[in-house]
Amino acid sequence: MHTDPSLTPEEIRAMVRPDSVHRRAYADPQIFDLEMQRIYGRQWIYLAHESQLKKPGAFFRTRLAQYEVIVTRHTDDKVYVLHNRCPHRGARICMTDSGTSRLLNCPYHAWSFNPDGTLSTVPHRESYPASFDMTDPKYHMERVPHVETYRGFIFATLNPDPRPLLDQIGPMTDIIDNLIDRAPDGEVEIADSSFSLVYKGNWKLHLENAADIFHPTFVHASSVGAARRTPAGKSKMDQDQVRTMLEANGFGKDQWEGIQLKGLANGHTYMTNFYRKGVVAHQAADPVFDRYKAALVAAHGPDKADAVLAVDRFNNIIYPNLVFNAQHQQMRVTVPLSHDTTIIRVHCFRLKGAPDEMFHRAIRFLSTLASPASMIFSDDVEMLERTQAGLDLDPSPWVDFSRGLDTETAGEGGQISGVASEMPMRNQFKAWAALMAGEAA
Amino acid sequence: MIDLETRARVQDFLFEEARRLDAGEFEAWLDLYEEDGIYWMPSQRGQTDPLNVASIIYEDHAILSIRVQRLLEARALVLTPMPYTTHLVTNVVVSMDEDGLVKAASAFLCISMQGGEQKIFAGRQTHTLAPAGDSYLIRHKRVDLVNAGSALPLMTIPI
Numbered sequence: 359m360h361t362d363p364s365l366t367p368e369e370i371r372a373m374v375r376p377d378s379v380h381r382r383a384y385a386d387p388q389i390f391d392l393e394m395q396r397i398y399g400r401q402w403i404y405l406a407h408e409s410q411l412k413k414p415g416a417f418f419r420t421r422l423a424q425y426e427v428i429v430t431r432h433t434d435d436k437v438y439v440l441h442n443r444c445p446h447r448g449a450r451i452c453m454t455d456s457g458t459s460r461l462l463n464c465p466y467h468a469w470s471f472n473p474d475g476t477l478s479t480v481p482h483r484e485s486y487p488a489s490f491d492m493t494d495p496k497y498h499m500e501r502v503p504h505v506e507t508y509r510g511f512i513f514a515t516l517n518p519d520p521r522p523l524l525d526q527i528g529p530m531t532d533i534i535d536n537l538i539d540r541a542p543d544g545e546v547e548i549a550d551s552s553f554s555l556v557y558k559g560n561w562k563l564h565l566e567n568a569a570d571i572f573h574p575t576f577v578h579a580s581s582v583g584a585a586r587r588t589p590a591g592k593s594k595m596d597q598d599q600v601r602t603m604l605e606a607n608g609f610g611k612d613q614w615e616g617i618q619l620k621g622l623a624n625g626h627t628y629m630t631n632f633y634r635k636g637v638v639a640h641q642a643a644d645p646v647f648d649r650y651k652a653a654l655v656a657a658h659g660p661d662k663a664d665a666v667l668a669v670d671r672f673n674n675i676i677y678p679n680l681v682f683n684a685q686h687q688q689m690r691v692t693v694p695l696s697h698d699t700t701i702i703r704v705h706c707f708r709l710k711g712a713p714d715e716m717f718h719r720a721i722r723f724l725s726t727l728a729s730p731a732s733m734i735f736s737d738d739v740e741m742l743e744r745t746q747a748g749l750d751l752d753p754s755p756w757v758d759f760s761r762g763l764d765t766e767t768a769g770e771g772g773q774i775s776g777v778a779s780e781m782p783m784r785n786q787f788k789a790w791a792a793l794m795a796g797e798a799a
Numbered sequence: 800m801i802d803l804e805t806r807a808r809v810q811d812f813l814f815e816e817a818r819r820l821d822a823g824e825f826e827a828w829l830d831l832y833e834e835d836g837i838y839w840m841p842s843q844r845g846q847t848d849p850l851n852v853a854s855i856i857y858e859d860h861a862i863l864s865i866r867v868q869r870l871l872e873a874r875a876l877v878l879t880p881m882p883y884t885t886h887l888v889t890n891v892v893v894s895m896d897e898d899g900l901v902k903a904a905s906a907f908l909c910i911s912m913q914g915g916e917q918k919i920f921a922g923r924q925t926h927t928l929a930p931a932g933d934s935y936l937i938r939h940k941r942v943d944l945v946n947a948g949s950a951l952p953l954m955t956i957p958i
Contacts, residue, residue, distance in 0.1 A: 392946075551842055551853040554950040579874035593861035594835065600862050627931035701950060718850045729855045730951040731840065733869055736877040739953060 365392060367795035374791040376784070377760035383452035383790070384560040384757070385749045388479070390697035391424075397793050402506065402513040403524050403781055404680045404691060407705075409510065409547040415473055416458045420703075421693050422581060423516060428452050428462070428504060432474040439502035439514040440720040442477045451499070462499065471772065475499035481675060509538055510546070521673050529622045529771060530682075535675040537684035539666045540713030541715040542653040552705045553728045557739045558748035560676075561694035562786070563704055567738055568673045568681050568690070569627045569782030571617060572761070577741055582608035596642075598661040600726050601717060621766075621773035624675030625789030627782035641734060646715040653711055675782075679788055687720035688727070698746050703727035759783040801893045807895045809903050812928065812935050817907075818888035820956060825867040828957075830859050833929060833936045838944040838957065844910035855944070857955070863957075870956065877955055884956050888924075901928040901935060907942075909958050918952050921945050 364423075365388075365694060373380040406418045413430040418429045419442065441454050451464050451471075459469040461478055470478045475498045480486065490499070498705040505514045506523040511534060512525055522533065538546055557564075567573065573627050575582075585604035616631045633748040654663040667685075674682040681690040687709060693701040704721040704727070728735050749757070762779025775781040812831075819828040832838070839859070840855040840948045858866065890906040901910045903926040911918045922944040928935035942958045 427843075436811065479949045491809070494845060549851075549853070551844065553853065556950050556952070577876060580869045581865065584865040587868065588861060588865055593859050595857070595859050597839075600858070601865065604865060632942070643885040714851075721853050725853045725857065727844075729842070729853065731856050731954040731957075733866060736953045736955065737875065 365389075365794075367399065367797070370795040374508055374787045375427055377763055378756040379787050380755050381749045381752075382755075383696065383787075384562065384746065387697045390560075390694070391743050393694070394423045396796060398694065398712060398788070399514065399792065400517040401678060402473070402520065402526050403678075404511060404513050405675070406441060406512045407510055408437070408507065408512060409550040411512075412764070413458060413476040415460050416456075416612055417450050417452065417462070418456045418472065419454065420691075421632060421695075422502060423515060425516075426450070427514075428474040428499075428597040429512060429514075430462075430475075432472065434474070436474070437505055437507065437512055438474050439505050439512075440471075441500040441502070443500070444469060445477075445497050445499060447633075456740060467538075471499050492528070509534055514577075522744075526624055527676055528627075528630075530626045530674060530676045531670060533669075533682050533684055536666060536669045536671075537682065537687070537707065539658070539662075540654070540687070540712075541686060542650075542657040542729055543709075544657070545709040546666075547710060548689075549706045549708060549717075549724070551721070551724075552703055553724065553730070555702045555704070555728065555730065555735065557738065557742050559699055559700060559701040559739075559742040560749075562790070563696055563742040564690075564692055564700060565675055565678070565681070566783045567742060568674055569619070569629075569786070570735050570780070571609065571614070571619070571629055571672075571777050573741070575609045576739050578604075578607035578734060580587050580737070583777050596719075596722050599722050603723065603726050607734065617777040619775045619777065619779055619782055620771075621767075621775075621781050621785030623789075626675060626787045627677075627785055629672040629777075645715055646719075649713050650709075653713070673752075675786075675787060678708045686723045687722060688718075690728075698750065701729070716718075725766035757776055759787075800922065801894075801895060804859060805895075806891075806893045808934065809901055810891050810929065813888045813905060813926065814890060816886050816937075820886055821884050821935050823870075823881075823883075825870045829860070829863055832863065833851065833862055833938050834848055836860055836890060836940075837939050837943050838937075840944065840958070841947060843948050844943065846947075855947070855951075856942075856957070859932070860901065861881050866893070877953060880914050884911045886907055886958070900938065901930060902926070909956075911956060913955070914939050920954065920958060921942045922958075924945070 373383060392425040403422055405420050406429040410418045414431050414433045416431050424683045428440045428442050430438050432438055442450055444451050446469050447466060449464055451462055463470045467480045472478050477492045477497045502514045503518055503519050508531060585601050587599055590598055620632050621627045663671040687707040689705045691703040693703060698715040704724060708717045759780040762775050762781050764774050766775035766779055766781045773781050773785055816831055837859050838848060839857050842853045842855050846852050887908040888905050889900045892904045894902045896902055906923050909920040925941045926937055926940040
């Protein structure tokens with residue numbers, strides 16, 4: 359159960375050095391408990407998208423810190439986040455990941471709750487004492503105190519006195535804006551299908567891997583080689599999308615040149631100038647993209663349409679639990695379960711007003727990257743699990759992240775480095791140490 | 800009514816497919832597919848749409864061939880140590896459609912072993928087979944996992 363981690367800020371600070379971090383950050387369950395309190399329990403955490411809650415009664419089940427929660431839309435159209443626990447005897451109430459229901463019912467003694475968590479009915483009311491006041495919040499499904507939405511993206515926090523959402527995610531809202539701007543109708547919808555992958559490793563390992571463009575050449579060598587040996591156009595299914603995606607992980611010096619890594623306050627990071635040298639660049643003749651671009655030009659005008667499409671940022675990490683790839687309409691959500699178990703939920707979006715084929719591509723990208731049979735993410739997961747196993751097994755204290763330490767520079771809004779740098783990991787741990795020590799990141 | 804000989808031939812074909820996977824003969828396994836053959840493993844139970852709904856695998860011969868090369872290549876990280884499988888195919892029901900294509904519905908169990916860890920995949924599959932010589936080639940194979948839609952472990956060797 360939940361331990362009381364009593365680490366002083368000095369002890370926390372001593373775990374993160376300029377060039378390394380202590381293995382306890384990954385391998386110590388006590389540190390994980392403290393992360394749930396001070397990071398996932400105090401920061402704004404992304405939970406769901408409004409398009410998953412179209413009608414009153416719609417709900418989506420997920421996790422917030424160590425708790426299972428249900429995100430709901432009430433009859434007043436407002437979004438609530440409720441602990442998935444009956445206030446009567448403690449039973450878990452919602453047993454499905456999503457759906458629509460006028461009431462949330464506990465099957466044990468048939469208490470039923472409105473989507474805002476208030477108690478609707480209890481059978482045999484007369485057997486409860488006179489003091490039993492159905493309007494008393496102690497008989498309601500417990501609400502998470504603060505819920506905020508940024509352009510359809512729902513965040514919540516267990517912090518009773520949180521800073522404004524934009525103070526935390528502000529430097530990264532431009533990538534959410536960019537995703538929405540890519541929709542000719544100015545609105546996105548999350549796809550019904552998604553993948554949930556469980557890996558046996560710490561949650562931070564996924565975020566570090568997503569900020570690391572040095573590894574694909576090595577980790578994805580097997581699929582890159584096979585994709586290169588396959589002639590273009592051999593597959594008749596998807597205008598070569600899968601083959602191109604697999605091949606694109608074969609980074610060489612040419613592709614690296616020009617890519618920059620950015621590290622911002624609060625642990626956010628991204629890669630930019632990603633497509634200058636033809637990595638996952640659009641094909642010369644692409645009628646689907648041409649039709650899409652025409653729709654975007656019609657909506658925004660040519661200048662804004664060009665500007666929107668020119669954003670070539672990759673793996674935009676909104677610390678601590680979101681990874682955005684706006685240009686592929688993709689989003690990954692990190693859900694930590696324990697110090698050595700994590701779920702990655704991978705979603706894609708429909709751009710409203712775009713040709714259907716653009717959505718088919720997003721679905722194809724999702725499946726190719728993140729299905730359990732993926733030829734890409736499976737190799738990443740293998741490395742995350744081996745890293746966790748190594749850190750769990752061996753008492754050597756220090757994990758090195760010194761690459762690029764001498765060459766990163768301070769730029770506008772944060773750190774900048776070339777591609778072969780572990781600056782993003784240093785940046786994430788800077789925020790981690792501040793949050794864990796109980797200071798603002 | 801399907802004659803016994805046809806039924807036996809279809810069963811033999813399914814068993815041979817399973818044998819090739821279990822023996823690690825992945826290139827020979829791919830030879831069982833038509834050049835335009837499709838392998839589809841939906842992500843949802845009862846899924847009908849491979850374009851608007853994500854799939855675990857939705858690949859034609861060319862992409863399956865990348866998958867096979869990866870299985871045979873020593874550098875695929877997730878394949879070290881190499882996993883081994885036992886595929887069981889049972890409850891085979893054979894029917895014929897108007898175009899002379901054979902439909903074979905069956906149940907499967909695939910036990911995979913890698914580095915001391917055992918995984919089990921189970922479900923139903925439907926083969927659409929085109930006659931080729933005295934046997935068949937796979938035009939379309941659909942694999943429905945019993946736990947499609949939930950969080951799944953990594954899958955390396957195909958079902």
